[in-house]
Amino acid sequence: MSAKFEVYLDHSGQHRFRLKAANxxxxxxxxxxxxxxxxxxxxxxxxxxxxxxxxxETDD
Incomplete structure (x- = not known):
């Protein structure tokens, strides 16, 4: 399996994506x-x- 983007609705009805690695x-x-x-x-x-x-790199 390769990396993939998942699109979903969060609890407030907003559309979001997450990128998942192959694992x-x-x-x-x-x-x-x-x-x-x-x-x-x-x-x-x-x-x-x-x-x-x-x-x-930042010094945050």
């Missing part, structure tokens, strides 16, 4: 979206931008 572990969670379409667009944004994203 089933959740490795990322998206924000709440008012529509499923917007949620799917969020997934596409992650797919398009994650490969070129840099890693930045």
């Amino acid at each position: 089933g572990e959740i490795i990322a969670v998206g924000e709440g979206y008012t529509t499923k379409s917007a949620c799917l667009q969020g997934i596409e944004s992650v797919k398009a931008n994650a490969a070129g994203a840099s890693v930045v």
Whole structure:
């Protein structure tokens, strides 16, 4: 099994996604979206931008 995005409704009716690794572990969670379409667009944004994203350490 490979990694997968799961789309679901949370308890408040917001559409959300989570990215699960091949072993089933959740490795990322998206924000709440008012529509499923917007949620799917969020997934596409992650797919398009994650490969070129840099890693930045902060002192939070």
